[in-house]
Each structure stands twice: as C-alpha cells, then as structure tokens.
Amino acid sequence: MVQRFRFDLKATDGRARTGVIATPRGEIRTPAFMPVGTAGTVKAMLPEQVRATGADIVLGNTYHLMLRPTAERIARLGGLHRFMNWDRPILTDSGGFQVMSLAELRKLSEKGVQFRSHIDGSRHELTPERSMEIQRLLGSDIVMCFDECPALPADEARVAESMRLSMRWAARSKEAFGDRPGHALFGIQQGGVTQELRAESAEALTAIGFDGYAIGGLAVGEGQEAMFGVLEYAPDMLPEGRPRYLMGVGKPDDIVGAVARGVDMMDCVLPTRSGRTGQAWTRRGQVNIKNARHADDPRPLDENCTCPACRHYSRAYLHHVFRAGEMISGMLLTWHNLHYFQSLMAGMRDAIAEGRFDGWQAQFHSDRAQGDIEPL
Known part of the structure; x- marks a missing residue:
C-alpha cells in the first residue's frame, strides 16, 4: 500500500511551527525552503x-516544462524525478x-487561459484540468491548483x-486531480491585501x-510591510x-518574518539568481563580490x-572568476x-523545537545589522 501524504506538527513557539511532511519519496522538514528548479534543474x-x-524538496515549473521539453516527453522518459x-x-x-507574467497575448476566460509561448510564439491553452494533467505526467509529489494571480x-x-475565479478553478483542480495516493494537492489562498477577501478564499x-x-x-510588488500585514492573519485562516x-518568498528577513507568523514552506529564485549575478547572502547581510574591495581579500565570504565556496576559496578568487566570466563563479556563489x-x-x-525562537530571531537581526566585515 502506498504511503499517504502526511503532516506532523512537532512543536510551536509563538506562531512559529516546526514539523515533518511525510511523502513516499522522503520527509520534508519544516520550516522548509524549496530551491527553484524551473526547467528541471536548479541552475x-x-x-x-x-x-x-x-x-x-525542489520546485519544478509547469509552464516552462509544458513548453520545453513538454510534459508528454518527460512522462515517456520516466517522469521528472528520473529525468x-x-x-x-x-x-x-x-x-x-x-x-x-511571461506569456504573450493572454486571453483569460472562465475555462482557463489561452496564450502564446514566450519561447516561439506557439499557441497553448492552460486550464485547471490541463494543469492537473501536466503535473500528473511530470509525476510531482505536491501539485498546485491552477489559479490566477x-x-x-x-x-x-x-x-x-x-x-473567486481562482476558487472555482480550485474546485475543478480538485476534481481533475482525483485520488492519487502518495501525491498531494495544495489549494492557493488569494485575496490580495484585503482581510475579508482572504477569509472568503x-x-x-x-x-x-x-x-x-x-x-x-x-x-508580487506589494512590499514587505504589506506582506507581513497579510501574514498577521492569513496563515491562521488556514487549517x-x-x-x-508562502509562494515566491524570498529574502532572508522575509523568510524569518514569515516563519514567525506561522508559515511552513517557501520558495524563491533569489539564492540561485543572486549567485549568478555576483551576490552572496551571508549571516551579516549581502556581499557584492563584483566590488573592487574584494580583489586582494584572502578571507572567505563567511568564516563560519x-x-x-567558503572552505576552499577566497573573496579574491570569487571576485576574479566573476570578473573573468568563469562558470565556476555562478556555481560557487549559488552553492554558498x-x-x-x-x-x-x-x-x-x-530554535522552535527548543522554545528559543525569539532569541534566535533577535540574534539573526543583530548579525545582519553589523553589515559585512570591514575591508582590509
């Protein structure tokens, strides 16, 4: 018998929670950050x-994979995990x-969305039913409802x-998903920054x-203050x-603030995208390895x-390979x-399991407030 998807809440500290999501392919410890593997690879x-x-756990992208190499091809080759x-x-x-956000010439209707591919202009239609079919072909463990944002x-x-359109699509997504033991379907709350709409959703x-x-x-552009305002009530509206x-978040202080308000999972392209553009995130904040101050610095990005990248390479080397356009630059900074x-x-x-989350959070903000180490 296939193991069913299960969430065990282990401990809480204030509104912050820690637990384990059990799936047939392994456990996901929460709070969890999911690296984004848009096109079948974490860049x-x-x-x-x-x-x-x-x-x-990693995240894959229905839109990108349906266009290239197509969900049908991935299914023929054994599913996304094997692929x-x-x-x-x-x-x-x-x-x-x-x-x-990406497609061209979108046409939205009750049925779904017709659009042209941003890659080659080909015509496609995405509906709740088609989204569920694509995600089934990919074989993903956690499937998201089709929604409009x-x-x-x-x-x-x-x-x-x-x-309200997204809620109607959520019901259609649930019906199309069917009974798939070992796989999970998540609904998506919408409603912008309006508490009444969030409650209705x-x-x-x-x-x-x-x-x-x-x-x-x-x-999606509302700013951290508005986002945290919604997170003061939105997570508690959910079972x-x-x-x-929390989808698409984010910067380290966004993540910590979200966990403090009851969020268990999040994803963002930030650590990988930043790595490719010469930005490193450390406990003392952000480091721009492009800056000339690093050219003669033999110290690591973060000694702790x-x-x-930190064990074997200096800031001087990371600065050099970024300036030289070497691939290892993006590899090392992304890994870091x-x-x-x-x-x-x-x-x-x-910290949540041990009941010291407030102290941990205070130390996190204190470390970041110091800023980067002084130049040599």
Whole structure:
C-alpha cells in the first residue's frame, strides 16, 4: 500500500511551527525552503549538491516544462524525478503565475487561459484540468491548483473577481486531480491585501478540502510591510493540521518574518539568481563580490560557513572568476547561497523545537545589522 501524504506538527513557539511532511519519496522538514528548479534543474548545481546543502524538496515549473521539453516527453522518459536525477520530493507550481507574467497575448476566460509561448510564439491553452494533467505526467509529489494571480497593486474589485475565479478553478483542480495516493494537492489562498477577501478564499478552499494550503498573491510588488500585514492573519485562516506554503518568498528577513507568523514552506529564485549575478547572502547581510574591495581579500565570504565556496576559496578568487566570466563563479556563489538559506531553515527548526525562537530571531537581526566585515 502506498504511503499517504502526511503532516506532523512537532512543536510551536509563538506562531512559529516546526514539523515533518511525510511523502513516499522522503520527509520534508519544516520550516522548509524549496530551491527553484524551473526547467528541471536548479541552475548551476548538480542534484547531489542541492541535497548536500540540506534541501529536502525542489520546485519544478509547469509552464516552462509544458513548453520545453513538454510534459508528454518527460512522462515517456520516466517522469521528472528520473529525468532530472532527483529522487526526493518535487513540488510543481500550476503555471498560472508564469502565464500571467511571461506569456504573450493572454486571453483569460472562465475555462482557463489561452496564450502564446514566450519561447516561439506557439499557441497553448492552460486550464485547471490541463494543469492537473501536466503535473500528473511530470509525476510531482505536491501539485498546485491552477489559479490566477493579478499583480499588485490592483483595485479591490479586480482582486475579488480574480480570487473567486481562482476558487472555482480550485474546485475543478480538485476534481481533475482525483485520488492519487502518495501525491498531494495544495489549494492557493488569494485575496490580495484585503482581510475579508482572504477569509472568503480560505473558507472556500477549506470547504473543498486540500492536503496543504498556499498563500498566493504576495511577493508580487506589494512590499514587505504589506506582506507581513497579510501574514498577521492569513496563515491562521488556514487549517492548523496542514502545511502552509508562502509562494515566491524570498529574502532572508522575509523568510524569518514569515516563519514567525506561522508559515511552513517557501520558495524563491533569489539564492540561485543572486549567485549568478555576483551576490552572496551571508549571516551579516549581502556581499557584492563584483566590488573592487574584494580583489586582494584572502578571507572567505563567511568564516563560519562550511560550504565549499567558503572552505576552499577566497573573496579574491570569487571576485576574479566573476570578473573573468568563469562558470565556476555562478556555481560557487549559488552553492554558498543555497547552503546559507538551508542553514537558516535548520537554525529556525532547532530554535522552535527548543522554545528559543525569539532569541534566535533577535540574534539573526543583530548579525545582519553589523553589515559585512570591514575591508582590509
């Protein structure tokens, strides 16, 4: 008999939570940060390196994979896990956000979205039913409902209309998903920054019933203050015994603030994208390795970090290979950033389990306030 998806809440400290999501492909420790593997790869990293940073799960992207190489081709080749050589859990997003932000000539209707590919202009249609079919072909462990996400700021009438359409699509997604033991379907709460709309959305999703619940429609331009304002109430509107996933977040202080407000899972391209553009995230804040101050610096990015970039290479070398356009630059900085993000999650999990999350959080902010080490 296939093991069913399960969430065990182990401890709470204030509103912060730590637990374990059990799936047939392995456990996901929460709070969890999911590296983004948009096109079947976490950029500049091998799968075993991603795992070595502490990641329990990665994210794949329905929109990108349906266009290239296509979900049907991935299914013929044994599914996304085999295709990308990652044997642990994978979450796939529904494609809705990318259709709205990347695709050309979109046409939105009750049925779904018709659009042209940003790659070659070919015509496609994405509906709740087609999104569920693609994610089934990919074989992902956690499947996201198909939703619409308007960019903020938007007027309340537009946000309400979009949220209610997403709730109708959520019901269709649930029906199309069917009964798939060992696989989970997450609903996505919408409603912008309006508490009443968020409550209406949470009520609709809870009535449909999902294995987990995402908080969508944030980190889309509203700013941290507005996002935290929504997180003061939104997570508590969702069932306590199910994972809560904040989509598309984010910077380290966004992540810590979200966990403090009851979020269990998040994802963001930031650590990988930053790594390719010469930005390193450390416990003392952000380091821009492009800056000339690093050219003669024999010290590591962070003397307390155990990642390969910090153990074996100097700031001077990282500065040099970035300036020289060498591929190893993106590889080392990405590894460092993912290692830092996973260390952040591990630190929070331990602190919540031991009832010292407030102290941990204070130290996190104190370290970041120091800024980078002084130049030589």
